[in-house]
Amino acid sequence: MSAILPPAERLWYKHPIDRVEGTWITIALVWCLILFFMMVGWHIWGKQNLSTETYRTTPEQFMTKAEAVAAKYTVRTETEQNIPVVAPPPGSDVYMLGRLWNFWPILELQKDKTYRLHLTAMDYNHGFSLQPANINIQLVPGFEHVVTVTPNQAGTYSVVCNEFCGIGHHQMVGRIYVK
Amino acid sequence: MSATTTYRTCPRSGLQFENQAEKLIKANAVMAVLWLAFGGILAIGVVLTRWPAIHWLPADTFYMVLTAHGLDMLIFWIIFFEIAVLYFASSTLLRCRIATPKVAWLAFGLMVIGSIMNNVAVFRGASSVMMTSYVPMMAEPSFYLGIILFAVGALIGCFVFFGTLVVAKREKTYEGSVPLVTFGALTAAIIAVFTLLSGALIIVPAWLMSLAVMNVDPLIYRTVWWALGHSSQQINVATHVSVWYLVAAVALGAKPMSERVSRVAFLLYILFLQLASAHHLLADPGVGTAWKVVNTSYFMYLAVLASMLHGLTVPGAMEVAQRQKGYTKGLFEWLRKAPWGNPTFAGVFISIIGFGFLGGITGVMMGTEQLNLIIHNTIYVPGHFHATVVVGTTLTFMALTFYLIPVLFKREMISPKLAQWQPYLFGFSMYFFCLVMMGAGTLGVSRRHWDMAFQGNALAYEWPGAAYLMMALVGIAGVAAILGGIIFVYITVGSLLWGRKLEPGKSSAAFTPVPRAAPTTAAQTYGSMGFAAPGTFALAMIFLVAFVLYYFINWKYLSTLWGLS
Numbered sequence: 001m002s003a004i005l006p007p008a009e010r011l012w013y014k015h016p017i018d019r020v021e022g023t024w025i026t027i028a029l030v031w032c033l034i035l036f037f038m039m040v041g042w043h044i045w046g047k048q049n050l051s052t053e054t055y056r057t058t059p060e061q062f063m064t065k066a067e068a069v070a071a072k073y074t075v076r077t078e079t080e081q082n083i084p085v086v087a088p089p090p091g092s093d094v095y096m097l098g099r100l101w102n103f104w105p106i107l108e109l110q111k112d113k114t115y116r117l118h119l120t121a122m123d124y125n126h127g128f129s130l131q132p133a134n135i136n137i138q139l140v141p142g143f144e145h146v147v148t149v150t151p152n153q154a155g156t157y158s159v160v161c162n163e164f165c166g167i168g169h170h171q172m173v174g175r176i177y178v179k
Numbered sequence: 180m181s182a183t184t185t186y187r188t189c190p191r192s193g194l195q196f197e198n199q200a201e202k203l204i205k206a207n208a209v210m211a212v213l214w215l216a217f218g219g220i221l222a223i224g225v226v227l228t229r230w231p232a233i234h235w236l237p238a239d240t241f242y243m244v245l246t247a248h249g250l251d252m253l254i255f256w257i258i259f260f261e262i263a264v265l266y267f268a269s270s271t272l273l274r275c276r277i278a279t280p281k282v283a284w285l286a287f288g289l290m291v292i293g294s295i296m297n298n299v300a301v302f303r304g305a306s307s308v309m310m311t312s313y314v315p316m317m318a319e320p321s322f323y324l325g326i327i328l329f330a331v332g333a334l335i336g337c338f339v340f341f342g343t344l345v346v347a348k349r350e351k352t353y354e355g356s357v358p359l360v361t362f363g364a365l366t367a368a369i370i371a372v373f374t375l376l377s378g379a380l381i382i383v384p385a386w387l388m389s390l391a392v393m394n395v396d397p398l399i400y401r402t403v404w405w406a407l408g409h410s411s412q413q414i415n416v417a418t419h420v421s422v423w424y425l426v427a428a429v430a431l432g433a434k435p436m437s438e439r440v441s442r443v444a445f446l447l448y449i450l451f452l453q454l455a456s457a458h459h460l461l462a463d464p465g466v467g468t469a470w471k472v473v474n475t476s477y478f479m480y481l482a483v484l485a486s487m488l489h490g491l492t493v494p495g496a497m498e499v500a501q502r503q504k505g506y507t508k509g510l511f512e513w514l515r516k517a518p519w520g521n522p523t524f525a526g527v528f529i530s531i532i533g534f535g536f537l538g539g540i541t542g543v544m545m546g547t548e549q550l551n552l553i554i555h556n557t558i559y560v561p562g563h564f565h566a567t568v569v570v571g572t573t574l575t576f577m578a579l580t581f582y583l584i585p586v587l588f589k590r591e592m593i594s595p596k597l598a599q600w601q602p603y604l605f606g607f608s609m610y611f612f613c614l615v616m617m618g619a620g621t622l623g624v625s626r627r628h629w630d631m632a633f634q635g636n637a638l639a640y641e642w643p644g645a646a647y648l649m650m651a652l653v654g655i656a657g658v659a660a661i662l663g664g665i666i667f668v669y670i671t672v673g674s675l676l677w678g679r680k681l682e683p684g685k686s687s688a689a690f691t692p693v694p695r696a697a698p699t700t701a702a703q704t705y706g707s708m709g710f711a712a713p714g715t716f717a718l719a720m721i722f723l724v725a726f727v728l729y730y731f732i733n734w735k736y737l738s739t740l741w742g743l744s
């Protein structure tokens with residue numbers, strides 16, 4: 001029962017290693033290195049890497065910019081709340097914000113075109129969970145996160161808030177159209 | 180001082196309990212089980228609400244109950260029990276008196292007051308902020324104060340543990356190095372000190388913020404909070420792995436295959452995991468790529484390596500012990516002939532397998548910078564950590580409790596037949612629970628979410644039918660697991676209350692020094708034993724294949740998503 005007794009040999013760090021252990025250590029270490037290089041490799045060859053372009057912002061600053069884009073490119077409004085559907089040209093800056101308890105505005109993007117999507121949370125933390133694509137990004141108040149996105153499939157996408165943000169959390173859902 | 184206490188030698192196990200330490204271990208273990216029982220009652224509310232067809236609690240109650248479930252289980256149940264394990268691993272295994280018992284009682288008192296204060300705050304209804312309590316969302320001041328008092332108590336408990344090691348060394352109650360289990364507990368306690376200090380660094384400001392004295396930046400909060408939240412999981416792993424070695428020793432007489440490998444693996448936990456809060460911030464703005472990549476892995480995932488080593492050496496030690504008893508046929512006779520009817524052994528074995536296959540593999544997947552995008556804040560995350568803190572830590576602690584009922588509490592276990600079934604019911608239903616949660620999470624279903632139907636919302640998202648099916652299975656598996664939990668609480672509390680009293684064994688005023696272990700027969704020199712644990716190695720290979728396949732399947736999935744850069 002030596003796991004609960006002091007080891008017999010005085011210096012535990014001189015204990016020999018069994019061959020089963022030696023072999024496994026080698027295999028496991030190689031695997032761990034692969035795990036590391038996959039992350040690095042994906043930055044070089046992969047197409048899904050979360051941008052880290054971030055700016056400090058305030059709700060007012062962000063709102064001003066988002067409203068300017070909405071004023072220019074709103075194509076229609078939807079729902080009883082008249083949420084604008086904003087369709088900026090490919091390559092441009094598009095804005096979406098999360099607040100208690102909705103996302104604003106609705107975006108309309110084009111398939112296979114690239115946009116600079118600016119995200120923020122206006123009050124508490126929120127979650128940007130794009131469904132059914134299943135891309136999940138954290139929204140933190142005070143930070144403007146610029147993510148470059150290239151939608152690869154047309155359809156109606158929902159943005160579900162998946163960071164708990166109070167009693168209306170489960171009502172917080174927005175939309176992005178891809179044509 | 181040492182003359183005023185007594186030492187009881189348990190006739191059933193040969194373990195020697197110092198009087199004060201024994202009372203402290205009991206008190207902490209009992210508080211732990213009470214919190215587990217309470218957190219388990221709350222789990223009924225959580226799981227029956229997330230089961231779409233039942234959708235039991237109203238939204239505000241659900242979020243309140245979920246906040247309490249997270250805290251009571253993850254913090255109060257587990258840390259009370261860990262303090263008990265620390266005292267056991269120092270005072271009992273080293274056969275020495277506990278250092279400063281009065282201070283240890285103070286620690287206990289603080290933890291009791293803190294945990295109750297925190298719960299009172301939550302159930303007053305204005306502190307439904309989840310255990311993570313991300314600012315600027317605010318709970319009542321007593322919510323934070325309760326956590327702070329509890330953490331101070333736990334910190335004092337760690338220092339009592341260190342003090343006890345010093346006492347043992349000074350009074351020469353043992354020779355040479357401390358036993359492996361004590362060594363593992365020591366790593367847990369060191370990580371705990373780091374964790375609790377990070378906790379203080381962020382919960383104290385949050386408390387001041389709730390008193391409107393200062394303001395805390397949301398991103399700094401998240402970063403420092405996860406230095407607490409992540410490393411506390413390292414405490415759990417180091418502790419439950421220590422208990423695995425302990426149970427392998429007491430249930431099978433197993434010796435560690437190589438003290439060196441096992442101890443270095445424990446050291447790796449200290450060196451490489453405690454700062455790795457990065458993998459909770461992979462989807463966050465404002466943290467750089469290099470920082471994320473380096474801090475999740477330190478270039479080579481040495482902490483993952485450490486767990487992969489323990490995952491091999493614990494069953495490996497069991498296999499070597501079983502083979503020495505003559506169970507040498509084929510690869511797996513040692514496993515077939517293991518004491519599956521002993522709930523302590525069965526619980527630990529089910530825990531090892533589930534922790535590795537379900538908790539470990541998914542943890543690495545989630546902690547990979549890009550792959551995190553497909554699961555961040557989905558219900559996959561609770562799926563993963565129920566495999567680590569429930570199948571890993573909780574099931575292991577339950578198994579140890581069954582062992583302690585006769586040894587520490589001197590009671591005969593009531594319903595031993597039921598106890599035999601408990602680890603299977605709880606363990607396997609938890610396996611399934613975790614799997615279906617991960618299934619739902621892979622489909623994108625959110626965690627901490629009251630209504631996946633978004634009823635009454637014009638923009639409602641309609642989840643695929645498979646997601647609803649998965650969530651229903653979560654409900655069914657959760658109820659089965661809760662039943663397993665009820666059986667555990669019934670047996671433990673019942674045995675303590677009305678189990679037959681057992682003979683306590685002789686008490687004496689002096690300790691008997693700890694004997695040295697017999698020289699290890701395993702692994703005298705490299706390879707001299709041949710290949711001592713081929714069955715375990717085969718299991719490890721199955722594990723590796725599962726790991727590799729699952730890992731690359733997720734990269735494949737990721738590659739189909741929108742381009743992001």
Ligand code: HEM
Pocket residue numbers: 219222223225226229245246248249250252253256257309310311558561565568569573625626627628656657658660661664
């Ligand atoms: C006995 C059966 C248990 C069941 C059925 C259960 C069920 C659940 C469910 C369904 C959730 C996720 C709810 C959501 O995110 O919407 C949850 C969250 C959680 N559970 Fe459990 N649980 C059980 C036991 C435990 C145990 C033993 C622990 C810890 C040792 C634990 C720790 C947690 C934590 C930390 C959370 C996260 C709370 C949060 O998101 O803030 N659970 N549980």
Ligand SMILES: [Cu+2]
Pocket residue numbers: 098099101125126127161162163164165169172
């Ligand atoms: Cu939200």
Ligand SMILES: [Cu+2]
Pocket residue numbers: 126127161162163164165166168169170172
């Ligand atoms: Cu939310």
